Amino acid sequence: MNLKQTLIIAFTLGVISISAWEFYWRSQGLQPNIDDNKNLWANQRAKLENYDDKTVVFIGSSRILYDIQLDIWEKETGTNAIELATQGASPIPVFRDIVENTTFNGTLLVGVTPPLFFASANPEAPFNKRSQSLVDYDKKRTYAQILNHKLSVPLQQNLAFIRDGDESWDSDVDLKTLLKQIHIGTREGPAYPPFNNFEDISLDRHMKMPERMVTDTAYANTVKKVWTSLLSGDMPPPDKESTTNAFVELAEKFKKRGGNLILVRCPSSGLFKEIESKAFSKEQFWDELVTKTKAKAYNYQDYSQFKDLFCPEWSHLAAKDAQFFTKELIKIMKADGALTNLKTN
Amino acid sequence: MLFNSLSFVVFLVIVLALYYSKLFSWTGKKRMLLFASYVFYGLWNPPLVILLWISTAVDWVTGKKLATEENKRKRLYWLLLSMVVNLGFLTFFKYRDFLLDNFTTVVNSYGYGYHAAKMDIILPMGISFYTFQTMSYTIDMYLKRTERAKTFLDFALYVTFFPQLVAGPIVRAQDLISQFYEEKRATVNQFIWGLFLLTLGLFQKVVMADTLLSDTVDKVYGAGKILNFWDAWMGTLAFSGQIFFDFAGYSTCAIGIALMLGIILPDNFKYPYGSLGFSDLWKRWHITLSTWLRDYLYIPLGGNRHGVARMYAALMITMLLGGLWHGAAWTFIVWGGLHGTYLILERLQRKYIPFKITAWNGMFLAFTTFTCVNITWVFFRAREFKTAWNMITSMFYLNPDGDKVLASFDILKVGIIIGILFLCHWFMRNTSVEAVSKKMHPWALGAVWAFMFFLIVIAQGSGEQFIYFQF
Numbered sequence: 001m002n003l004k005q006t007l008i009i010a011f012t013l014g015v016i017s018i019s020a021w022e023f024y025w026r027s028q029g030l031q032p033n034i035d036d037n038k039n040l041w042a043n044q045r046a047k048l049e050n051y052d053d054k055t056v057v058f059i060g061s062s063r064i065l066y067d068i069q070l071d072i073w074e075k076e077t078g079t080n081a082i083e084l085a086t087q088g089a090s091p092i093p094v095f096r097d098i099v100e101n102t103t104f105n106g107t108l109l110v111g112v113t114p115p116l117f118f119a120s121a122n123p124e125a126p127f128n129k130r131s132q133s134l135v136d137y138d139k140k141r142t143y144a145q146i147l148n149h150k151l152s153v154p155l156q157q158n159l160a161f162i163r164d165g166d167e168s169w170d171s172d173v174d175l176k177t178l179l180k181q182i183h184i185g186t187r188e189g190p191a192y193p194p195f196n197n198f199e200d201i202s203l204d205r206h207m208k209m210p211e212r213m214v215t216d217t218a219y220a221n222t223v224k225k226v227w228t229s230l231l232s233g234d235m236p237p238p239d240k241e242s243t244t245n246a247f248v249e250l251a252e253k254f255k256k257r258g259g260n261l262i263l264v265r266c267p268s269s270g271l272f273k274e275i276e277s278k279a280f281s282k283e284q285f286w287d288e289l290v291t292k293t294k295a296k297a298y299n300y301q302d303y304s305q306f307k308d309l310f311c312p313e314w315s316h317l318a319a320k321d322a323q324f325f326t327k328e329l330i331k332i333m334k335a336d337g338a339l340t341n342l343k344t345n
Numbered sequence: 346m347l348f349n350s351l352s353f354v355v356f357l358v359i360v361l362a363l364y365y366s367k368l369f370s371w372t373g374k375k376r377m378l379l380f381a382s383y384v385f386y387g388l389w390n391p392p393l394v395i396l397l398w399i400s401t402a403v404d405w406v407t408g409k410k411l412a413t414e415e416n417k418r419k420r421l422y423w424l425l426l427s428m429v430v431n432l433g434f435l436t437f438f439k440y441r442d443f444l445l446d447n448f449t450t451v452v453n454s455y456g457y458g459y460h461a462a463k464m465d466i467i468l469p470m471g472i473s474f475y476t477f478q479t480m481s482y483t484i485d486m487y488l489k490r491t492e493r494a495k496t497f498l499d500f501a502l503y504v505t506f507f508p509q510l511v512a513g514p515i516v517r518a519q520d521l522i523s524q525f526y527e528e529k530r531a532t533v534n535q536f537i538w539g540l541f542l543l544t545l546g547l548f549q550k551v552v553m554a555d556t557l558l559s560d561t562v563d564k565v566y567g568a569g570k571i572l573n574f575w576d577a578w579m580g581t582l583a584f585s586g587q588i589f590f591d592f593a594g595y596s597t598c599a600i601g602i603a604l605m606l607g608i609i610l611p612d613n614f615k616y617p618y619g620s621l622g623f624s625d626l627w628k629r630w631h632i633t634l635s636t637w638l639r640d641y642l643y644i645p646l647g648g649n650r651h652g653v654a655r656m657y658a659a660l661m662i663t664m665l666l667g668g669l670w671h672g673a674a675w676t677f678i679v680w681g682g683l684h685g686t687y688l689i690l691e692r693l694q695r696k697y698i699p700f701k702i703t704a705w706n707g708m709f710l711a712f713t714t715f716t717c718v719n720i721t722w723v724f725f726r727a728r729e730f731k732t733a734w735n736m737i738t739s740m741f742y743l744n745p746d747g748d749k750v751l752a753s754f755d756i757l758k759v760g761i762i763i764g765i766l767f768l769c770h771w772f773m774r775n776t777s778v779e780a781v782s783k784k785m786h787p788w789a790l791g792a793v794w795a796f797m798f799f800l801i802v803i804a805q806g807s808g809e810q811f812i813y814f815q816f
Contacts, residue, residue: 009791151351
């Protein structure tokens with residue numbers, strides 16, 4: 001057994017095959033990018049332990065993550081943003097974490113996406129479990145996990161095939177996900193269409209819709225297909241009363257200690273808008289939440305400048321529209337005196 | 346720290362660079378290895394390193410006293426001190442909730458309405474492994490079967506040596522401490538072979554266990570439904586593959602890493618799914634635990650020296666406690682009990698219905714053993730008896746209308762992987778990877794190695810924990 005020769009052969013073939021894999025995915029249009037994952041979230045959560053009077057915290061689901069552009073927000077308001085919105089999840093577990101485990105009493109913007117927000121107050125419900133799992137991960141994160149994340153960032157930034165997401169929509173070229181796309185027959189029911197990635201996120205969780213979603217309609221339509229298949233299934237009825245009560249209880253505690261609570265309802269279109277209008281009417285859900293919470297609240301439907309904004313896949317704003325939405329929203333809030341920790345000249 | 350993580354790659358490169366540099370004497374290198382081992386453990390949860398220190402200190406002092414003390418009663422007291430500390434840690438951290446739950450159930454069955462407060466204490470990683478390892482030293486010292494460690498550094502490194510600290514192999518003092526007495530340096534061939542074993546272990550863990558099998562297992566055992574015959578069997582077969590690849594993968598990594606340092610660790614797995622019966626299985630599966638249980642439990646309980654009834658009782662107690670070692674739950678005890686029952690039935694068969702094993706009935710016997718092992722895995726994997734019972738009834742075709750949760754591709758994938766795994770274990774049962782590799786052309790072995798490396802990289806495991814870390 002000539003092990004030296006074996007090692008040289010293995011090393012050479014290994015490097016060649018990995019390079020070929022990288023070139024193949026680049027030829028398919030994939031570019032290196034950072035994935036939104038529990039470590040990025042936990043890094044933001046760690047910042048909240050050292051907040052100051054310039055800190056503004058964002059919680060909610062993916063809509064506020066995509067639609068509020070943090071660079072514009074920080075520039076226009078002179079504040080420092082902490083982005084704790086969680087994709088595909090209810091903000092209530094994160095809000096509970098902030099209220100019960102921190103002393104933060106600055107400005108907190110809560111994105112309200114009705115199908116997620118009002119789904120259920122049950123901690124075992126998927127939309128609650130997803131955000132609770134991030135809260136739990138932050139509490140239990142080990143030094144080894146912190147180090148692994150730091151080491152993975154340069155790889156994610158330089159290699160297109162490297163993915164480090166936690167959810168099925170993050171990680172589309174790892175071996176497990178590729179195997180999941182093989183379907184033979186219909187034994188377990190119809191197969192879901194592939195959930196193509198449409199994230200462009202920075203290390204401080206500044207999310208932008210990639211330009212491809214605007215220029216490549218066919219690509220954007222693949223995401224619409226996923227939404228259609230998800231929304232066509234049987235959904236349990238919303239639990240308005242429990243979710244509203246749970247939120248109001250936390251809101252009262254937060255405001256009591258001086259916190260500035262702001263509710264934001266971000267735009268949607270197409271199938272989402274249709275379903276949200278029918279099953280989560282503004283009057284019955286949003287207005288009631290605002291009344292009970294007694295918080296400052298901004299719903300895109302109340303402002304004419306937001307009526308033609310473009311959501312390439314019905315649920316999140318294209319990058320340019322998100323920039324416009326952010327700027328206009330800040331103007332409206334400033335006019336209202338809603339932002340308590342603005343920069344002073 | 347996990348072997349299948351980026352931080353470990355950096356850690357290992359630094360350790361190897363320091364180990365093979367000329368900066369340190371042999372004592373300095375051992376100090377560096379000890380410090381690295383504490384870093385390896387502490388990066389998970391620093392305060393729990395204190396438990397390692399206490400265990401090390403108590404057993405070092407105990408060993409020192411047992412080396413000179415001749416008074417039998419005093420020797421026994423020193424042994425008891427070591428047992429109380431080590432088993433005390435194990436009981437407090439691992440079995441406290443289990444004992445409390447059972448106590449509460451019993452008390453409440455008499456109508457007391459007692460409610461015990463849960464303490465939510467973290468289970469220190471690998472506690473079952475390192476406590477058993479240090480206890481083997483004090484027991485061997487008590488029985489005068491081993492020499493006292495020459496220095497505290499050698500002993501501390503024996504307890505904490507990072508390749509095998511959290512999931513074995515559980516190494517005996519005379520096999521490891523003595524290797525620390527003289528400077529060790531891997532030969533070039535040993536180093537490369539160690540690297541190959543590390544790749545093989547990672548391939549088993551990251552590709553086979555985590556990428557190809559774990560989802561099927563989770564889907565079946567997390568379904569919360571009564572399942573179809575095929576789904577129940579495929580989920581269980583997938584688990585038999587997952588747990589083998591996960592644990593054998595860890596052991597292979599540990600052996601490989603140690604070899605890169607010039608340290609030899611014993612084999613922990615020898616193609617267990619090619620076993621001819623259950624006695625054979627326990628000589629091939631988690632070998633260092635089964636020999637530990639044999640030497641420190643089965644034989645002290647009487648072994649086969651006091652008649653058949655006592656032997657069967659010793660066998661059953663050993664396997665029940667072996668089950669409990671794996672986890673603080675009744676399902677693990679049932680798993681151990683089933684293995685104990687199989688072992689007793691096998692001995693009865695050998696006595697009353699003996700037969701000669703040939704190539705053909707051997708394969709049938711191996712297949713039967715593998716099938717029976719799968720029945721036991723149901724109790725090992727299921728979190729509760731209800732799930733286990735539903736799985737067993739489905740596997741015996743008692744739920745023909747059960748739900749289908751697996752896709753056809755999952756069934757095909759598991760069928761092929763487990764089929765190859767079984768055949769591989771059968772044909773490899775009397776040989777080894779090293780022996781087979783020696784017969785291969787360097788190009789062929791290099792291509793296999795590169796292929797495993799490529800699959801590890803594209804699988805991009807997200808640092809899943811090894812299953813045995815929780816034991």
